[in-house]
Amino acid sequence: MNHFLLAAALILSASAAMACETVTIGDLTVEHAWSKATIGAGRPGVFYVEITNTGSTDNALVGIATPAAGMPMLHETVVQDGIASMPHAMSIPVPAGQSVQLSPGGYHGMLMGLTNALKEGDSFPVTLSFEKAGEVTVNVDVLSLRAEGPDCADAGQ
């Protein structure tokens, strides 16, 4: 085995960082938590994540909290008659045996009242509250404003 290749592989997996971490709570797996850089702290930030329910009981994401924002909220981007709006989502269903994505153009965490501008390369914690599984905290990687998602070896996208 070439030591250079091995070292390169280790560095790569280290740089893939926290968005590729997987956190579990009960039957739920939470992974690919990421955000986009913001211009200043005046604009809202965004939070994306993937949640998989491997159990046989339906669950739901009912809230998020983070020290990075004064008013974090769950939203859903809806396009109706070609017009995009972002209504508040009271809860995001995570049905038994299914995966749910908070991803660009769909469900997302809306981080209003940012404490600081989010800079590419930063990370911050977000605590997710589930209807039946309690709370779990994940580390969120801030990617560029242009990013379409984290680059994880195992990521679906």
Add this chain to the structure above:
Amino acid sequence: MLGVGAYRTRNRPARNELLPLPIGEMSWALTDHQGRSVRPKDWAGRPVMVFFGFTWCPDVCPTTLSDISLWLEDLGADANRLIVALISVDPERDTPVVLADYVSNFDPRIIGLTGPAEEVAQAAADFRVTYRRVDKDGGDYTMDHTAGVFLFHPDGRFVSIIDFHEDRRFAVPKIRRTLS
């Protein structure tokens, strides 16, 4: 510019009511992110791709501009004659300087356009775009807005819309059809 004045009326007759006007029949006057004035006649003879949005928008707008940037990279130099513009529906916050900061995150061929509220309203009317302010707690607000990407032929004719939730793989061929 004879004839353009006729289209200034907001309640114009129901001629192709839902389709954007040809670029040459539009009558807005906006300012780009570098402070230069831009009018529809400046786009004569060039294919055009337009998206309405605002820089305080955390989800739909950066997602669309990321997609547009990827399409432009795919098209390479073929897209160099394409006018690609983000028209702000939030001119109160989106000054040219703010837009410059924002578009610098995406493909350099994308320009930002803003202007007085009446001119933004005129652009929206010409493109048949809807937008409305939605007030939030604490004096903050967001904007609902038409999310499609509009494509125009070099002769100014409206060609098609790339819908926000449309399969993005169809976008590049659609854009290619407007380039010739």
